[in-house]
Amino acid sequence: MAENILDNLIMKRESKSYVDSLHAILTHTGQFQGSKIVLAGYTGMAFKLSVHRRLLPMSVTAYGQWGEAHRPGVDNLGIFTIWDGGRTRHSTFGYYQQDAVNWVRRSIDEGTGVIYWIPEFGVIHGYDDSDRIFYVQDGWSKEPQILLYDNFGLNFTGFWYCQVFGDQVRIPEQQMLLESLRLAIEDWDIPYRLLPDQNIASGRKAYDVWVEALRSGDFDESGAGYILESFCHSRTEIRMYLQGVRGIWNELDQACACYEQLGTLIDQMKGYMVQQENRRVLRPDTTEDLAQVLVKAKALEEQAIDYFRVISRKYPDRKRSTIPRWGAHSAR
Numbered sequence: 001m002a003e004n005i006l007d008n009l010i011m012k013r014e015s016k017s018y019v020d021s022l023h024a025i026l027t028h029t030g031q032f033q034g035s036k037i038v039l040a041g042y043t044g045m046a047f048k049l050s051v052h053r054r055l056l057p058m059s060v061t062a063y064g065q066w067g068e069a070h071r072p073g074v075d076n077l078g079i080f081t082i083w084d085g086g087r088t089r090h091s092t093f094g095y096y097q098q099d100a101v102n103w104v105r106r107s108i109d110e111g112t113g114v115i116y117w118i119p120e121f122g123v124i125h126g127y128d129d130s131d132r133i134f135y136v137q138d139g140w141s142k143e144p145q146i147l148l149y150d151n152f153g154l155n156f157t158g159f160w161y162c163q164v165f166g167d168q169v170r171i172p173e174q175q176m177l178l179e180s181l182r183l184a185i186e187d188w189d190i191p192y193r194l195l196p197d198q199n200i201a202s203g204r205k206a207y208d209v210w211v212e213a214l215r216s217g218d219f220d221e222s223g224a225g226y227i228l229e230s231f232c233h234s235r236t237e238i239r240m241y242l243q244g245v246r247g248i249w250n251e252l253d254q255a256c257a258c259y260e261q262l263g264t265l266i267d268q269m270k271g272y273m274v275q276q277e278n279r280r281v282l283r284p285d286t287t288e289d290l291a292q293v294l295v296k297a298k299a300l301e302e303q304a305i306d307y308f309r310v311i312s313r314k315y316p317d318r319k320r321s322t323i324p325r326w327g328a329h330s331a332r
Contacts, residue, residue: 005126005135009113013139017120019045020139024123025113031079031168041241042176043073044183046234051206053199055219057226061120062200064193066161076179078169085161088153100162101149107164117161177245178315181308188305207298214291225273225281232266239263251307258304265293
């Protein structure tokens with residue numbers, strides 16, 4: 001019976017849980033040498049914003065069908081990836097579960113960790129066949145969680161997801177930067193990523209839903225704090241990402257200036273939260289103030305995205321302008 005644990009693969013929660021997981025895996029394999037801020041930028045993950053109409057905590061990870069939402073960002077790094085996931089209530093889940101257990105073990109044997117929905121996202125970094133368990137890092141605790149093979153994919157959300165990574169081709173940094181701006185434009189323009197459900201909005205529409213929820217007073221307290229905390233962090237990541245690539249395009253410098261102004265608003269927003277036990281919550285007397293600041297933030301981000309559009313139009317975009325002979329959607 002085999003056992004294999006990947007040493008020196010350490011996931012720490014600092015960004016979106018997917019970025020934290022991806023960074024831990026790719027720095028361990030040597031496929032990425034930059035900071036989490038750069039990774040969040042290149043993959044477009046920093047730009048993702050999704051908000052439930054009642055500000056539920058799940059908003060932060062409800063930015064689309066995960067496999068399709070994550071693929072473009074990993075593609076932009078030039079890395080081969082395969083994922084699987086779905087609903088555990090499906091009658092075929094048991095078969096997919098056993099198959100996934102096998103290819104997760106294979107990835108560990110090849111020296112590469114696996115992204116796994118706990119929830120939120122974490123990293124499988126080892127296994128022990130004798131006890132039929134995986135070792136999983138959630139980024140919060142120094143000690144790994146124990147996951148039985150038989151419980152793989154089972155959690156209170158009813159969804160399961162895992163993703164493995166393979167070889168890499170080199171993509172020029174400026175090309176990755178340009179594609180990240182295009183991913184930002186896409187996320188900004190698409191209002192609903194989980195159609196036909198319209199309870200969760202994305203991009204610019206997410207701002208509107210957020211403001212409406214605050215002004216209605218009908219929202220989840222815990223979620224309101226978590227969404228705001230995540231927002232403040234991701235928009236800070238964007239600002240720092242753009243600061244690191246100044247001088248390439250004038251419009252990019254102008255977009256960076258917009259996010260720097262947004263940074264001033266973020267300083268205000270942070271003052272609207274207080275620590276309550278192990279979580280940050282929104283102060284109840286600040287909902288209207290926050291709503292007004294979010295309106296200003298939306299305008300600044302809209303302006304920044306418009307600068308991205310100007311840059312994008314300067315270069316051919318084969319990914320979005322070339323239509324396959326079978327139509328706009330690939331065969332399945």
